[in-house]
Amino acid sequence: MKNERSNREFDSSDPLKSVNSKNILDSFRYFKGRRYHNLTDVTYLFPNDDKEVERLHLQHNICRFVWKNNFSSPIHELLKSGNAKVLDIGCGAGHWIIDMAKEYPQATFVGIDMSPIFPDVKDIPSNVIFLQLNLNDGIPFPNETFDFVFQRFLCNCVVLEKWKFYVKEMIRVTIPGGWVEFFEFEIDHSDKQLIEAIHSGFKAKGINSSPETCVPQFLEKCQELSKVHYKEIYIPIGDWAGPLGTMMTTYVSMNFETVRLLLTSAWRIDDKTYDSGYDGHKFDFNATNTYLKSIRCMQ
Numbered sequence: 001m002k003n004e005r006s007n008r009e010f011d012s013s014d015p016l017k018s019v020n021s022k023n024i025l026d027s028f029r030y031f032k033g034r035r036y037h038n039l040t041d042v043t044y045l046f047p048n049d050d051k052e053v054e055r056l057h058l059q060h061n062i063c064r065f066v067w068k069n070n071f072s073s074p075i076h077e078l079l080k081s082g083n084a085k086v087l088d089i090g091c092g093a094g095h096w097i098i099d100m101a102k103e104y105p106q107a108t109f110v111g112i113d114m115s116p117i118f119p120d121v122k123d124i125p126s127n128v129i130f131l132q133l134n135l136n137d138g139i140p141f142p143n144e145t146f147d148f149v150f151q152r153f154l155c156n157c158v159v160l161e162k163w164k165f166y167v168k169e170m171i172r173v174t175i176p177g178g179w180v181e182f183f184e185f186e187i188d189h190s191d192k193q194l195i196e197a198i199h200s201g202f203k204a205k206g207i208n209s210s211p212e213t214c215v216p217q218f219l220e221k222c223q224e225l226s227k228v229h230y231k232e233i234y235i236p237i238g239d240w241a242g243p244l245g246t247m248m249t250t251y252v253s254m255n256f257e258t259v260r261l262l263l264t265s266a267w268r269i270d271d272k273t274y275d276s277g278y279d280g281h282k283f284d285f286n287a288t289n290t291y292l293k294s295i296r297c298m299q
């Protein structure tokens with residue numbers, strides 16, 4: 001949805017603090033040219049504007065290119081056969097779900113997100129529905145509704161307790177014998193101090209940014225999953241790795257823009273310091289042979 005409003009900024013001592021208001025005009029908050037959600041009980045701190053949708057789009061294309069498919073669960077035949085129901089929670093702008101719905105026109109797809117950044121109605125296939133909902137209120141479907149429940153890039157942007165709740169909800173709405181699948185990225189860089197600083201910045205905002213919450217050991221500890229399958233692919237970052245590596249450099253630098261407000265606020269530094277020390281362009285990707293680990297877990 002291309003609905004950028006005027007660049008109204010809240011005068012708040014903490015730009016990440018939501019404004020509790022019933023006024024519909026306050027459903028977003030704006031800071032330094034970026035738009036954010038304005039829900040008081042949600043700790044998700046990435047923007048939800050057109051620039052963010054661009055980043056999500058590139059991210060989706062990278063995933064597709066590298067994995068050569070949209071999922072790893074053994075459900076291709078089921079999705080082809082018709083009547084299968086698929087749920088994507090935290091679906092964002094719906095890039096995954098639209099791709100899937102076109103590939104499997106017989107199946108029905110539901111995407112849930114709190115931010116109304118879904119595609120224009122004319123671009124939504126008839127077998128897709130998007131719902132603007134806060135997952136903290138639970139997934140609004142009865143037990144055992146979906147054959148396949150998918151989640152990508154949410155686990156390391158929310159507080160641990162919420163994440164555990166979302167996982168339980170995902171399992172609750174999956175039919176016995178159905179599949180749940182999780183997808184995450186983890187950066188592997190030789191500058192461990194920097195990686196640690198990023199994690200501690202998220203932690204200062206109450207968020208566990210480590211993808212260990214998306215690996216079999218964690219998911220099995222949620223007690224509802226017992227035989228989680230695991231797959232990983234390393235994606236190179238930097239010109240040394242050809243066109244993909246160059247594209248990944250752009251992607252990483254877009255990520256640093258997405259988390260700018262979160263990290264400058266957590267580290268209590270200004271934008272200039274952020275740019276000089278932590279901008280993606282400053283990484284020496286070529287010298288370090290950096291990779292992004294992409295992880296899929298499914299059961």
Ligand SMILES: C[S@@+](CC[C@H](N)C(=O)[O-])C[C@H]1O[C@@H](n2cnc3c(N)ncnc32)[C@H](O)[C@@H]1O
Pocket residue numbers: 042044046048056060089090091092093094095096112113114115133134135136151152153154157158
């Ligand atoms: C990093 S984006 C990933 C989007 C999408 N899964 C993708 O792969 O392109 C995470 C999404 O989760 C959504 N989200 C975060 N907390 C949420 C909540 N409590 N309820 C609903 N959606 C939420 C955000 O609005 C955002 O669109």
